[in-house]
Amino acid sequence: DARVTQTPRDKVTEMGQEVTMRCQPILGHNTVFWYRQTMMQGLELLAYFRNRAPLDDSGMPKDRFSAEMPDATLATLKIQPSEPRDSAVYFCASGASGAGGKKFFGPGTRLTVL
Amino acid sequence: RKEVEQDPGPFNVPEGATVAFNCTYSNSASQSFFWYRQDCRKEPKLLMSVYSSGNEDGRFTAQLNRASQYISLLIRDSKLSDSATYLCVPPASGSARQLTFGSGTQLTVLP
Numbered sequence: 001d002a003r004v005t006q007t008p009r010d011k012v013t014e015m016g017q018e019v020t021m022r023c024q025p026i027l028g029h030n031t032v033f034w035y036r037q038t039m040m041q042g043l044e045l046l047a048y049f050r051n052r053a054p055l056d057d058s059g060m061p062k063d064r065f066s067a068e069m070p071d072a073t074l075a076t077l078k079i080q081p082s083e084p085r086d087s088a089v090y091f092c093a094s095g096a097s098g099a100g101g102k103k104f105f106g107p108g109t110r111l112t113v114l
Numbered sequence: 115r116k117e118v119e120q121d122p123g124p125f126n127v128p129e130g131a132t133v134a135f136n137c138t139y140s141n142s143a144s145q146s147f148f149w150y151r152q153d154c155r156k157e158p159k160l161l162m163s164v165y166s167s168g169n170e171d172g173r174f175t176a177q178l179n180r181a182s183q184y185i186s187l188l189i190r191d192s193k194l195s196d197s198a199t200y201l202c203v204p205p206a207s208g209s210a211r212q213l214t215f216g217s218g219t220q221l222t223v224l225p
Contacts, residue, residue, distance in 0.1 A: 033213070042217035043158070043201065056213070091157055101148055101203060101213075105157035 002026045004106035006092050012112045018080040021109045023092030024073055032075045033093040033103060034060075034067055043091070049075065050097065082113045118204055120216035128224050131192050135219040137202030138184040144205035147185045149176055151198040152218065158201055162187070178205065192223045 005024045013019055025032050034046040047057040047067035057067060064086075066078045079086055089110050093103040119138045127133045146165045150158040162169060164185075168177040175188040185204050189196055202216040 035215075043215040045213045048213060101146065102160055102163055103158075105159065107157050 002104075004092055004094050004104055006090075006106035006109050008109055009107060010110045010112075012114065013082055014114050015083055016081040017113075018078065019082050019086075019111060019113075021077045021090050021092075021111075023075040023077075023094075023106055025075065025092070025094030026104055027073070029094035029096050029104070030072075031095045031097055032069060033095070034075070034077050035091045035093065035105075036088045037091060037108075038088045046077070046090075079111075082111075084113045087111055087113050118202065118214050118216045120202055120219050122217060122219060124220040124222055126222045126224055127192055129192060129194060131223075132188065132190045133192055133221060134186055134188045135200055135202075135221075136184045136186050137204055137216045138182075139204035140183070142183075142205035145178060145180075147176070147178060147205050148203040149174075149185075149187050150201040150203065150215070152201060153198050158215075161200070180205075189221075192221075194223050194225060197221055197223045 004026055007022045030051050032049040035043045036046055037043045044059055046060040048055050049069050052069040064079055069075045089108045091105050091108045093105045095103045117140050125133055148163050149161045151161045152158040162171055162176045164176050173190045177186050185202055199218040199220045201218045
């Protein structure tokens with residue numbers, strides 16, 4: 001049963017520290033999404049890749065966030081420096097371009113910035 | 115007007131009841147839309163994908179009302195296991211590429 005995997009599952013860090021979250025999309029999926037979920041804002045799109053190329057990162061604070069796909073099996077989301085307001089659950093999702101808008105989500109990384 | 119709007123609920127219904135949620139959206143020429151369910155502290159999971167004006171899958175019926183710009187999800191004979199948050203991804207056009215989720219409607223089915 002193919003799944004999106006994310007690491008770490010939980011991360012507690014102090015303000016100012018760098019945080020790196022990793023995602024392994026489902027093999028064969030060529031679209032990757034990063035979403036952030038909070039109680040107040042719901043699911044917000046941060047970045048979107050197709051064939052490893054960033055297509056939309058307009059939802060991401062550029063000064064501290066960066067998203068990359070070093071290869072087809074790994075997507076990373078980095079926050080540097082982290083702030084308490086970054087505390088949220090970060091979900092990675094992947095999809096196949098021929099499957100319309102279907103997305104398969106990973107279990108998420110629960111980030112707490114103290 | 116927000117791109118996507120959902121009634122957050124909560125909807126508390128007894129087992130066996132029929133419940134419906136709506137999700138309104140901005141203009142779109144597309145007809146495809148999706149409903150996801152999200153259990154507490156879990157990731158969203160695809161519930162229904164619809165590539166026309168509607169679809170029925172067992173107890174679940176999803177419909178698109180293009181004139182009034184909303185999609186709906188109807189659950190018949192609700193079960194305790196249906197308790198979750200339901201997120202919509204309405205029709206989208208252009209560069210939006212169906213990236214935007216509704217904020218979710220919370221459903222609790224009571225015994």
